[in-house]
Amino acid sequence: MKLFSKSRKTLCFLSVEMVLVCLFPLAAKALSPMVQFQDLVAGSGEAGFEDGSFYSARFNGPAGLAVSDDGSFLYVADQQNNRIRVVRMDDKNKVETLAGTGEAGMKDGPATQAAFNQPTALAYLPDDTLAVIDRGNLLIRLIDLKTKMVSTLAGGGQAGSAEGSPLKAVFTNLWGMTYFPPDQSLYFSEPSAGIVWRLDLKTKTLEKVLQANSQVTRPGAVGECDGKIYLADLTLPGVYELQKTTAKPGPTPFATPALAPTTGAVSLVCQAQNVLGLAGWSKNLYAYQLDPQAPILRIFPDSAPLTFKSVWGISLINPNPGAILPHFKNVNVGDRPGFAADPRSPGRFFVSNPYRGVVCSFRDLRQAEMDQEGGETIVNSAKIHDFEYPSVKPKGTYRILLVGRSYIFWTDNDHLFEKKGLEGESQQFMHTLAKRLEISLNTKAALEDAPLHYEVLNGGMHHGSTNEINLFAYYITPDLIKKYDVDLVLIMQDEGFGIESYFRAPLTSDGIPGDNLDPEFYLKPNMEKFRSGFVKDFFDLCFRKKLLVASSEKVWSFTDIDALVSDPEVHKPLIEMMGKPLFLLKRKMTSVKKASDSPCQLALCYFPVNPFTSRKKRIFWKDLADEGKLPFLDLSDDFAALGYSYYPYSGGESAHFTVNGMTLFSDVMIHELVKQKLIPFESTKDEVGASK
Amino acid sequence: MKKLFCFMVLLAGSQIWARETPVPAVTTLPAPVTVIEKWGVEAVPWDAWFKNNALITDKGEYVHFFWNAQDFKVNFEVKDKKTRLAEAALELVKRLYPVDAKADQVKVDIVYVLERDSYGLPKWDSLQQVAHLEFLRSKAPKSVKKKTDLTAAAMKKVFDKFELY
Numbered sequence: 001m002k003l004f005s006k007s008r009k010t011l012c013f014l015s016v017e018m019v020l021v022c023l024f025p026l027a028a029k030a031l032s033p034m035v036q037f038q039d040l041v042a043g044s045g046e047a048g049f050e051d052g053s054f055y056s057a058r059f060n061g062p063a064g065l066a067v068s069d070d071g072s073f074l075y076v077a078d079q080q081n082n083r084i085r086v087v088r089m090d091d092k093n094k095v096e097t098l099a100g101t102g103e104a105g106m107k108d109g110p111a112t113q114a115a116f117n118q119p120t121a122l123a124y125l126p127d128d129t130l131a132v133i134d135r136g137n138l139l140i141r142l143i144d145l146k147t148k149m150v151s152t153l154a155g156g157g158q159a160g161s162a163e164g165s166p167l168k169a170v171f172t173n174l175w176g177m178t179y180f181p182p183d184q185s186l187y188f189s190e191p192s193a194g195i196v197w198r199l200d201l202k203t204k205t206l207e208k209v210l211q212a213n214s215q216v217t218r219p220g221a222v223g224e225c226d227g228k229i230y231l232a233d234l235t236l237p238g239v240y241e242l243q244k245t246t247a248k249p250g251p252t253p254f255a256t257p258a259l260a261p262t263t264g265a266v267s268l269v270c271q272a273q274n275v276l277g278l279a280g281w282s283k284n285l286y287a288y289q290l291d292p293q294a295p296i297l298r299i300f301p302d303s304a305p306l307t308f309k310s311v312w313g314i315s316l317i318n319p320n321p322g323a324i325l326p327h328f329k330n331v332n333v334g335d336r337p338g339f340a341a342d343p344r345s346p347g348r349f350f351v352s353n354p355y356r357g358v359v360c361s362f363r364d365l366r367q368a369e370m371d372q373e374g375g376e377t378i379v380n381s382a383k384i385h386d387f388e389y390p391s392v393k394p395k396g397t398y399r400i401l402l403v404g405r406s407y408i409f410w411t412d413n414d415h416l417f418e419k420k421g422l423e424g425e426s427q428q429f430m431h432t433l434a435k436r437l438e439i440s441l442n443t444k445a446a447l448e449d450a451p452l453h454y455e456v457l458n459g460g461m462h463h464g465s466t467n468e469i470n471l472f473a474y475y476i477t478p479d480l481i482k483k484y485d486v487d488l489v490l491i492m493q494d495e496g497f498g499i500e501s502y503f504r505a506p507l508t509s510d511g512i513p514g515d516n517l518d519p520e521f522y523l524k525p526n527m528e529k530f531r532s533g534f535v536k537d538f539f540d541l542c543f544r545k546k547l548l549v550a551s552s553e554k555v556w557s558f559t560d561i562d563a564l565v566s567d568p569e570v571h572k573p574l575i576e577m578m579g580k581p582l583f584l585l586k587r588k589m590t591s592v593k594k595a596s597d598s599p600c601q602l603a604l605c606y607f608p609v610n611p612f613t614s615r616k617k618r619i620f621w622k623d624l625a626d627e628g629k630l631p632f633l634d635l636s637d638d639f640a641a642l643g644y645s646y647y648p649y650s651g652g653e654s655a656h657f658t659v660n661g662m663t664l665f666s667d668v669m670i671h672e673l674v675k676q677k678l679i680p681f682e683s684t685k686d687e688v689g690a691s692k
Numbered sequence: 693m694k695k696l697f698c699f700m701v702l703l704a705g706s707q708i709w710a711r712e713t714p715v716p717a718v719t720t721l722p723a724p725v726t727v728i729e730k731w732g733v734e735a736v737p738w739d740a741w742f743k744n745n746a747l748i749t750d751k752g753e754y755v756h757f758f759w760n761a762q763d764f765k766v767n768f769e770v771k772d773k774k775t776r777l778a779e780a781a782l783e784l785v786k787r788l789y790p791v792d793a794k795a796d797q798v799k800v801d802i803v804y805v806l807e808r809d810s811y812g813l814p815k816w817d818s819l820q821q822v823a824h825l826e827f828l829r830s831k832a833p834k835s836v837k838k839k840t841d842l843t844a845a846a847m848k849k850v851f852d853k854f855e856l857y
Contacts, residue, residue: 504816519747519758522816523801555817 031055032446033093035394035453036311036439037365038325041074041350042087042095043358045326049081049102054093059085062352062359064121064177065338066130068145071395074350075130076338076359077119084111084119084132084143087359092451098130099143099150106137107150114150116141120336123179123186125201131177131186138171140188140199153186154199154206166199166206175336176222176277180229187242191218191234196242196264209242210264216240223278225285225300231266232275232287235333239275239287239299240266270299276331277339281346286364288339288351293317295328296349298364306364311430311439327362330355345394365389382483383476385409385429386458392595393485394453398680400437401457401480403473404492407609408433409460410656431659433492434458436666441679444670450681457484468498474581475515478592485595488679489602490633491582494609495617497561503529503554511535512581525553538573545570565620575624583628603678605633605669608640609649609657631678638668728767731776733835736767738783750790754797754826757784760814761822762804768822774856775842777802781825782832782850789829800825826853 033039033054041054048058060080067074074087075098083100087093098111105115117136124130131153132141139155157168177188186199187209196210196219210219210231220234229242243265274290285300294305295317308316308325316325331337331353338352338359347364365387380388393399402408409432429435438456445452459480461472473491480486504522505514511534521529530536539556542548547564550556558564564574586602594600606621618636625632643649648661657665673679728735747758761768761780768776781800789798802823805814827850833842847854 500816517747517816518749519801519803520749520751520756520799522819523803523821554819 031092032449032451034442034446035345035348035361035397036442038308038310038316038327038362039360041359041361042076042093043356045356045358047080047357049078049083051085051095051097054087054095057085057095059352059357059359061354062357063336063338063354064119064133065340065350065352065359066122066124067340067343067350068124068128069126069343071342071344074340074359075122075124076352077122077132079118079120079135079336079354082116082118084116084122084130092449098145099148104136106134106139108141108152109150111143111148111150121175121177121188122338123177125179125186126181126184131179133174133177133188135174138174140166140174140177140186154197163197163206163208166204169197169206175220175234176231178222178224178229178278180224182227187222187224187229189219189222189231191220194218196222196231208263210266212262213264213266215268216266221275221278221287223280223285225278225280226283230269230278230280230285230299232272232278235274237271237273238268239270239272239278239285241269242266270297270303272297272299274333276335276337277351279339279341279349281341281343284347284364286339286341286349288337290331290333292324292328295325296362296364306362308362309430311435325360325362326356326358327351327353327360329353342394346390346392347388348394382480384458384480385432385460386434387429389455389457389484391483391485393455396451397453397455398488399455399457399484399486400434400488400490400679401459401477401484401486402434402437402490402492403459403461403477404433404469405461405494405496407494407607407656408492409458411659411662412656429458431662432458432460433662433665433669434460436662437669440663440666440670441681445681452680454679457486468501468581469493469496470578470581470585471501471512474512474585474588477585478588481589481592481600482594486600487598489589489600491602491604493604493606493621495561495613497558497564497578499556499558502535503556507533507535510580510584512584522554526550526556527553534573535577538570538577541570541573562614562616566616571620571623575620575627579624579628582624582630586628586630601631601678603631603633604628605635605672607635607665609655631676633669633672633676633678635668635672638671642668731767731770731772733779733783736783738780738787741780742784742788746784746788748788748790750793750795752795754795754799755785755789755793757781757788757798757800759784759800759802760805761802762806762814765804774823774847774854777823777856778825778842778847778851778854781823781827785829785832796828796830798827798829821857823857824853824855825851827851 042057043059044056046058047060049060050056050058059076059078062076063079064077065074072090074089076085076087078085082102082104084098086096086098088096099114100116101113103115104117106117107113107115116134119132120135121133122130128145130143130145132143134141140153142151142153154166155169155171157170171190172192173190175189175191177186180187184201186201187196189196194212194217195208197206198209199206210216216231216233217236218234219231221232223230230239231242232239272287272289275287276290277288279286283300284298287297287299288295289297296306298304298306310316335354337354338350340350342348342350348361350359350361352359380386411431434456438454441454459476461469469491477489481489501513503526505516505518506521508514530539539548545567547559547567547570548556549559564570589600589602604621604625606618618634622632622634642664646661646664648657648664674681741764742759745760749756780802784800785798804820804822805816806818806820807815831850833850
């Protein structure tokens with residue numbers, strides 16, 4: 001008798017699943033939020049009300065956002081839930097309720113008992129209080145974040161009251177709000193009255209700073225940047241700077257803009273359409289505008305729309321069909337999405353999408369500039385092929401710098417694009433080993449609930465015709481460590497061996513070739529370049545052993561690398577010669593002053609592109625690492641074991657890895673980096689689905 | 693037979709893998725070259741020709757000038773090559789002599805670097821020397837306008853050394 005038929009087995013399997021679901025109905029997976037380019041900060045995307053993990057929490061029409069000065073709390077005006085929510089940025093973006101019962105109403109007092117009616121805009125104030133535009137009640141409310149008490153700051157007076165006392169004011173509607181540190185005031189807009197108000201928080205007095213202005217008839221978004229107030233009309237184009245005026249108008253009745261005299265002045269700073277929000281950091285100002293092709297405009301310093309691409313390099317903005325970022329999708333005229341800068345990560349912003357019930361983030365990494373254009377390689381301000389990462393490292397971030405030849409950044413992937421006629425798209429920065437490693441590390445960290453974020457910088461060598469990675473590393477690395485506060489430098493050593501630099505520039509006092517080509521030196525015959533010393537002795541030895549051949553008076557090359565690295569007489573001087581730049585670099589790194597005091601580690605990673613390669617080269621590089629007391633990552637075995645299956649190599653004309661080969665490469669590297677504890681990586685999980 | 697076939701396949705595979713110095717496939721096109729129909733010092737866009745192609749090193753006792761004329765080669769491979777190279781050397785020194793350099797003596801190497809890599813950088817091992825000149829700035833003519841300004845005799849007076857390769 002058959003005990004289990006095929007259908008019975010299926011039934012049993014389903015039953016086990018059902019039992020598991022019944023036993024652990026709320027056993028949420030422990031995941032950490034990602035911080036890549038465009039990320040989810042909090043919200044399941046389903047309208048409702050639920051506190052909890054960042055991916056399961058629910059909002060209903062999240063609008064205004066504000067961030068505490070230290071960046072650890074992100075406050076959300078949860079409009080349709082009539083609540084103020086808080087995202088704990090240092091606790092895996094866990095969502096909690098700060099204030100509001102959920103019932104629409106007006107009640108001051110303890111935060112959990114207080115009532116709001118459609119809170120829409122927020123401003124974090126330096127004394128650890130939070131100002132709230134209570135749209136339905138036409139009030140400015142104040143939450144004391146220490147005592148968790150709610151009070152009313154402005155509004156609620158009688159019609160016809162004059163400016164002066166905030167609690168006597170009557171507003172017809174309220175829109176944007178910002179805190180302005182220079183005069184310790186809150187600026188907020190009243191579009192239907194055409195007014196921008198200034199509420200002095202020291203003196204608790206209210207005054208109009210703009211009224212009946214012909215350029216900004218209905219002021220909406222208000223923002224602050226570099227000691228200036230900026231604003232935009234709800235429907236008319238343009239972002240304006242609010243001009244300071246000394247003439248103070250006399251008392252003016254509230255809610256009678258048609259009769260009001262003109263107050264204040266503005267000056268146009270940029271053309272933008274339907275601006276919904278303004279946010280700034282340092283001297284950089286950004287506008288959130290209702291333009292599906294350019295939702296974020298960087299106004300200062302250079303007036304340019306931000307480019308949004310997926311990590312795979314695909315454009316996420318129209319006209320790419322159906323690919324508009326959820327950050328901005330469905331947002332329309334009159335909506336009040338939140339828009340705030342992250343104080344601890346320059347260039348990172350938070351936005352809320354009331355329609356999709358989410359709070360997201362994006363980073364201005366100037367991605368568009370990083371693509372290959374017309375065959376020319378574009379580098380960033382530090383002259384590396386990578387994004388403009390901020391010099392200030394975001395909290396909890398571990399930065400790795402990869403230095404290597406073209407194997408680490410060039411991919412053969414025309415086969416993926418040629419049928420579509422998109423060969424020009426084939427070299428994307430996201431295909432580089434650095435970016436693959438970054439994505440994979442962050443994914444692993446998120447899925448394993450490890451409290452770290454990784455950024456991997458691509459220090460790919462752009463001297464295409466030289467092989468000397470160590471020398472390149474010696475010259476470029478110290479500045480990069482300093483600029484980007486790097487934690488780990490990985491020298492990515494392939495099988496290539498080069499000595500060309502010795503013939504291009506005289507030796508420095510350290511005994512290594514200079515960084516820049518000395519043409520006059522180069523034009524001499526090689527034989528005349530070294531009269532005596534270690535390098536001459538080494539070359540003489542190699543010639544004597546027929547390991548070096550001169551194909552012309554200026555071109556010398558090794559004949560057989562395997563023989564070279566395994567020759568017992570040559571082995572030691574070769575290690576000294578090849579290793580010298582790295583050993584010097586290691587010493588130099590100890591004196592590099594970084595923003596953080598954490599030391600920067602140097603390690604050597606050997607990867608054979610050719611899995612059929614001999615073991616002699618790996619032994620050589622291992623000996624070199626040992627000589628310099630450098631941690632050594634050997635990927636030879638991994639590549640030999642997996643290389644046949646994955647075949648990462650393109651086999652094409654340019655002899656590099658494929659895009660998928662880079663993924664294998666990064667997977668293998670992560671395995672070795674974690675195994676050797678070269679990077680901090682500690683999962684907080686003890687069991688599947690549970691956090692410690 | 694089967695073993696031999698497998699060996700051949702493996703050997704071919706290992707040859708492909710064994711390439712030592714891969715160079716990215718994208719090639720950079722050289723800058724468009726202007727052929728100067730009617731040669732004259734004033735007709736040549738010298739600044740554009742020298743831009744990104746010249747390296748100047750202050751050696752203290754003399755200043756060394758290095759110019760890769762590969763992109764403009766067609767203008768020099770002519771009958772009066774020597775005169776044109778002399779004019780180029782004089783213009784190079786006149787326009788790019790370092791502000792803080794002091795030496796009167798200058799040495800000029802004009803070369804053709806026949807190939808560039810995919811980053812647009814010269815491949816130095818494809819370098820071909822064209823001319824080597826040495827002279828004192830103080831003896832150089834202020835301007836060369838007429839053909840007769842650089843006769844063989846005049847050149848002998850100006851250049852202490854003029855080697856054509």
